[in-house]
Amino acid sequence: MPEQVCETWSGASSTNPQEWPEWKKNAQILMVAFHSMVATFMAAGIIPAYDTMAEVYGVTVPQASYLTSMQILLLGICPLFWKPLTSIYGRYHIFILSVLGSMVCNIGGARCTTYGTQMATRVLTAIFISPPMGIGSGIITELCEPEKRAQKLGWWTLMLTLGTPGGPFIMGFVTKHIGYQWMFWIFAIMNFCQLVAYLFLGEETLHIPENSHTPAASPDRSRFYHKFIPRRMNPRPLKAREFVEPLFYVRLPRVLIPACAHAIVFCYGNIALIVEMPIAFGEKFGFDSQQIGLQFIAIIIGCLLGEQLSGPISDRFLQALQKRRGHYRPADRLWLSYVGFGTVTAGLLVWGFQLSKATSWNVTPCVGAAIASFGNQVITTILISFAIDSHREVATDIGVCINVFRHLYGFIGPFYFPDMFDTLGLAGAAGVMCAIVGACAMLPIVAVHVVATRSD
Known part of the structure; x- marks a missing residue:
């Protein structure tokens, strides 16, 4: 059965993550967000x-590029393996194993x-570092109130997106x-810092109310x-079908359509720019490697600015609707996604x-790259938030499913980008990418927005 996410748990308890102090919840979210960033940082770095x-x-050189391509593939597939294990054995020890195994592989x-x-x-590193790529959305959904969810999901999606340009830049x-x-030594040092943070600040975020095997919390050092x-x-018991269960949610239009749209925009508004x-x-x-790395500053700036619109402003927009109408619909978030589509298209055309x-x-x-990155970040946070708000009870599975598509x-x-750019030129390829994003x-997204608004 899918790992259920309760919107509100009854009964205050220090072992219940929703009852933790705000700083403690934010610490877990930031560690998971940084963990996801490190995964893409190392792949693109x-x-x-x-x-x-x-x-x-x-x-x-094309063969050398497979070192990154293989990691991209595994970062999408491996969370399918890790997710069922975290639902049985918890997330904390899986995360410690993740950073420890990655550190050894980077050495x-x-x-x-x-x-x-x-x-x-590189293959083993991608396998070890991949757990938060999918289950991060579930952790954040469980720890956050609905009115703050987009902002905290934005932290996660921003760090995940920043890893891709941040790695080559540094x-x-x-x-x-x-x-x-020294790239790999620095990767190992980052993993060691993560390990220390998990040891001293990390806590188990999986909460199973009916689990009588979880011991009562004690305030002392024990x-x-x-x-x-x-x-x-x-x-x-752990069932074999759980390793593919997140993929079953493609039957839900509010998961399938945002997942496909996000994957397309992320590919052309992020990966294509970074690869080319x-x-x-x-x-x-x-340009040499250092001068090329400096160009990624534009993508980083675009991501940072985009998150300001997609996270805090999105939450304020819903709060305003809540006050005016007394309720809001998950589809209301999608109004801001059109800003993202417009800026992705404009940015790609300017860049090309x-x-x-x-x-x-x-x-x-x-x-142009900064404008496209701005739009990509807006769309990433808005579409993931919409999919999770529509089916909060399976937030973790949805996160894994969207990660696979992305x-x-x-x-x-990257296998067809070189031929596309050689054949069509930079300007022609940018036009084709914009056409794919639009169509x-x-x-x-427009279709699911209309249908979801009428049915809610």
């Missing part, structure tokens, strides 16, 4: 070192001398000045040490056309 690793390992990555061994460490400097091996002991949180940035700026302007005709570096393509579609993109993402 090796992009500036493709040329160097290709030379060292004796492979082509191994720093010592690799062949392409095969490096691929093995690792461009690392690769140029101290060597590509309570602190007790949380480190792994135990079975849920006595029910090193190629376009490297070939056109002769300005970069296509540029003969020397100028800031306008980066402005990463599978994102995994396919395959925005129009279905």
